[in-house]
Amino acid sequence: MVDVPDHLVLLVLEAASKPNGLQLQSWVLHGFLPGDLQQAQSLQETQHKPNRVFLLELTDDVCLERITLRATDPVSGVRFHPVTRPTPSCVVQSRLKTRPEDSTHTVTQALDQYRIHSAALQVNTRLES
Known part of the structure; x- marks a missing residue:
């Protein structure tokens, strides 16, 4: 398993939302967002805001x-x-x-x-x- 830096995940989300991108309607980020306050704040600064977050305990x-x-x-x-x-x-x-x-x-x-x-x-x- 490879840990991908947060900024790269956000870049992929950004690229996917461009007109020629994937046009994401649904997405799951396992083990990334929001795992901590920094990740949550980084995600909030983008146009990609999750409508649900599940914390599995x-x-x-x-x-x-x-x-x-x-x-x-x-x-x-x-x-x-x-x-x-x-x-x-x-x-x-x-x-x-x-x-x-x-x-x-x-x-x-x-x-x-x-x-x-x-x-x-x-x-x-x-x-x-």
Whole structure:
């Protein structure tokens, strides 16, 4: 997965709205907007304003299980998970690799940051309503 800088996502939205663009009528920005106050303010400065924003909440335990247990087979490139997509054999299981950013410590830090940013966004949204 690659993190795309906010300004590039906004440029794509802008290009899509031009007369020869995609003429977006419906769109979903997964993991981008508005994830924090800066993203919300950047989006508000454009002509693209969402009419709905969904915040999907999971417990930390569910997030940790989903992320920290996933691993990739370096031979096939297929991602496996012991709960949702077990490996087909012990041979595949023995060669699985996990990404460093999927460690419990890193995921816990990311969840903490998400909670801080999304809480500020929710408070700001309520104030504007």
